Amino acid sequence: MKKKALYVATFGCQMNEYDSLKMVQMLSPSYEVVDAPEKADLILVNTCSIREKAENKVYSLVGRFKALKARKPRLKIGIAGCVAQQEGENMVRKAPYVDLVFGPHQLWRLPELVARLESGESGIVEVRLEERPDIPLVIGELPGGRPVRAFVTIMQGCDNFCTYCVVPHVRGRETSRPPGDIIEEVRSLVDQGVKDVTLLGQNVNSYGRKEKGGPGFAELLEMVASVPGLRRLRFTTSHPKDLDDAVMSCFAGIEQLCEHLHLPVQSGSNEILRRMNRRYTREAYLDKIERLRALVPDISITTDIIVGFPGETEKDYEATLSLLAEVGFDQIFAFKYSPRPFTKAAEMEETVPEEEKLRRLNHLLEFQNRLGLERLRRFEGRDMEILVEGHGKGGAPNLMGRTRHNVVVNFKGPEELIGEFTTVSILEAREHSLKASSIAPPSVRDGCTRETHIA
Numbered sequence: 001m002k003k004k005a006l007y008v009a010t011f012g013c014q015m016n017e018y019d020s021l022k023m024v025q026m027l028s029p030s031y032e033v034v035d036a037p038e039k040a041d042l043i044l045v046n047t048c049s050i051r052e053k054a055e056n057k058v059y060s061l062v063g064r065f066k067a068l069k070a071r072k073p074r075l076k077i078g079i080a081g082c083v084a085q086q087e088g089e090n091m092v093r094k095a096p097y098v099d100l101v102f103g104p105h106q107l108w109r110l111p112e113l114v115a116r117l118e119s120g121e122s123g124i125v126e127v128r129l130e131e132r133p134d135i136p137l138v139i140g141e142l143p144g145g146r147p148v149r150a151f152v153t154i155m156q157g158c159d160n161f162c163t164y165c166v167v168p169h170v171r172g173r174e175t176s177r178p179p180g181d182i183i184e185e186v187r188s189l190v191d192q193g194v195k196d197v198t199l200l201g202q203n204v205n206s207y208g209r210k211e212k213g214g215p216g217f218a219e220l221l222e223m224v225a226s227v228p229g230l231r232r233l234r235f236t237t238s239h240p241k242d243l244d245d246a247v248m249s250c251f252a253g254i255e256q257l258c259e260h261l262h263l264p265v266q267s268g269s270n271e272i273l274r275r276m277n278r279r280y281t282r283e284a285y286l287d288k289i290e291r292l293r294a295l296v297p298d299i300s301i302t303t304d305i306i307v308g309f310p311g312e313t314e315k316d317y318e319a320t321l322s323l324l325a326e327v328g329f330d331q332i333f334a335f336k337y338s339p340r341p342f343t344k345a346a347e348m349e350e351t352v353p354e355e356e357k358l359r360r361l362n363h364l365l366e367f368q369n370r371l372g373l374e375r376l377r378r379f380e381g382r383d384m385e386i387l388v389e390g391h392g393k394g395g396a397p398n399l400m401g402r403t404r405h406n407v408v409v410n411f412k413g414p415e416e417l418i419g420e421f422t423t424v425s426i427l428e429a430r431e432h433s434l435k436a437s438s439i440a441p442p443s444v445r446d447g448c449t450r451e452t453h454i455a
């Protein structure tokens with residue numbers, strides 16, 4: 001039987017990318033992925049509401065599908081993810097051409113929901129948040145050739161209620177997946193050629209805390225790293241308050257665990273951290289960075305920053321700048337604050353005008369660009385092992401790969417290297433990447449000149 005055509009548009013974070021892959025795998029018995037919405041029988045839009053800008057993009061894309069549906073009435077349109085959860089019934093009222101709206105906890109019912117669409121139902125809204133949602137094991141072929149990197153969600157939801165964040169309201173309370181399912185999924189990915197796996201969760205450091213007798217996050221890292229054939233292991237996102245010594249020691253003790261940690265700080269001002277309900281101070285954050293660097297001096301640390309949070313004064317903003325200088329982040333992801341529905345911060349008085357938020361954001365990014373470039377210069381002159389992911393800008397012979405530190409490396413080389421590890425000499429640091437040349441024999445393994453100090 002000829003399969004129907006499925007087009008998936010994904011917005012937002014890596015967890016959404018993972019969820020989209022699971023949607024494709026669940027529907028794969030009767031649908032195959034196409035590369036344009038015009039070719040589709042079913043369009044699924046996996047949405048993100050973490051920032052106002054992301055949400056607006058979703059609405060503008062969904063609006064474009066209205067005309068498509070007018071030309072092709074049998075086309076079905078489904079909206080998944082955080083905006084679907086947030087909007088629920090509203091979405092089909094505002095956009096009656098949308099056939100299906102389903103939230104993150106209903107994702108696993110997709111085959112059943114699509115069957116209902118195919119039997120003629122429309123306007124289906126399934127956005128119930130479960131007390132203890134299930135994340136079933138869905139294993140299948142990876143679409144799009146043989147990717148060398150993949151994500152595995154290990155938990156979902158969040159219990160932290162940072163005052164600016166919509167996640168606990170749209171993804172529900174924190175739940176961890178059984179370790180056996182995670183291992184089985186990683187094994188299946190490695191069998192398909194994946195060499196670099198990133199474990200995902202809103203706050204991976206609290207993995208397993210609610211399950212009695214199961215492994216904690218440090219133990220899970222050990223278990224995943226022991227999957228034969230897995231060469232690189234990463235995780236994201238960590239909450240600074242929950243990053244403990246056991247996990248920090250894993251960077252020194254687990255060979256596969258790459259020297260990169262994304263540790264969102266959000267602000268360098270204690271007053272703003274308090275208003276954000278982050279439950280750590282600038283000093284506690286800096287202390288963890290110091291302890292981590294005592295274990296792995298060369299580790300890359302990246303972070304998220306929000307500027308213009310309600311109440312942020314010029315002095316608070318300067319505290320963030322000084323924190324950036326003090327830590328020496330390899331890269332940051334910075335955003336202007338925007339109020340999100342259901343959150344505590346949305347009830348706070350906005351004190352920073354839009355133009356000032358923009359000024360702070362641009363200034364912060366410029367400031368970090370200089371610091372980040374300086375950090376990347378430490379790699380110049382080194383021979384480093386990279387995993388080659390594909391072509392670089394302009395196509396062959398330009399290739400791009402990634403170091404264990406999660407830095408993109410551009411170099412010229414033969415096509416056969418795609419999907420393989422190789423060693424390159426780093427010539428020059430650019431603002432967010434490295435330029436390399438002269439491929440050394442693959443046997444020369446840099447291992448990223450890992451300096452580890454175990455007490």
Ligand code: SF4
Binds near residue numbers: 158162166203239
């Ligand atoms: S830790 Fe805070 S910012 Fe991160 S998902 Fe949970 S509530 Fe949101």
